[in-house]
Amino acid sequence: MRDLPPFSALRAFEAAGRRRNISEAARELYVTHGAISKQVKALEESLGVPLTRRAGRGIELTAKGRQLIPHLTRVLDDLDGALRAITSERFEGELIVSCMPGLAATWLIPKLPLFFESFPDISVTLLSASNEQRSAADLEILYGRPEWPDRNIRLLKTLDVFPVCSPRIMNGPEPIRKIDDLYKHVLIDEPGGAHWREFLVAQGRDPSLVRKRLRFEAFNQGILAARDGLGVAIGDGLTMASDLATGRLVRPLPAMVSRRSLAYYLVTVTDQPVTGPMAAFTDWLTSEIQRTAID
Structure with a gap:
């Protein structure tokens, strides 16, 4: 024994x-x-x-x-x-999932083989959260405040955000050792620059002093640019989990910004019957996020 x-x-x-x-x-x-x-x-x-x-x-x-x-x-x-x-034999059929393009590209799609390994009889259609057809989705993975009417909302993860960059920048002539070193580099953001503005203000710095910016409409394009050493991006421990784990990206500073009012949520239509594929994907998604997200 x-x-x-x-x-x-x-x-x-x-x-x-x-x-x-x-x-x-x-x-x-x-x-x-x-x-x-x-x-x-x-x-x-x-x-x-x-x-x-x-x-x-x-x-x-x-x-x-x-x-x-x-x-x-x-x-x-x-x-x-x-x-x-x-237990996977109990679950078979079709499942339509809507997800933000950035999260889908950086985290969900690379993880889907694990889902299919456990549930080979479930077919998945993945829609963009910005797609007009998203209303047809059985499940939606959204980021923001839980203010979606007529929806069942399940908290998946609340994460802080922080700067990330290629190791090439840290090994280059101007490594980032302190907050003010960020001003020497291209700061990668989405249109409007809200993420970097929020981060710099939280660190007591002036966003207007940023000299070089690179902005992308698509989040995952910004991540590709950061991987290639074009500048410093802002991300969280879910969208950046794989890049940080493999060393494609690193955290140059310990500084972060808490976003307790914003989080990732799993959303379904109120009174929608829960199918076997929906239950299987919900349990798998919740477990996988908790297992792999970096805090």
């Missing part, structure tokens, strides 16, 4: 260790902050070694914690995949 700690303690530590934050782990697992702390402490007592310690507003892992976390994450991912595989 395997002498293993309680599954709830392992699951709590994995979420807390992966996210480096007790509160974020609590939100991911739909429990309280105290419940996560209690389970992590119970695991440490069971193993007889410390796994975490406080670090500012979050936590950091001890050497033993860093040793354990990748194995635990892999085991839970394998278990999640196995459970999805044996």
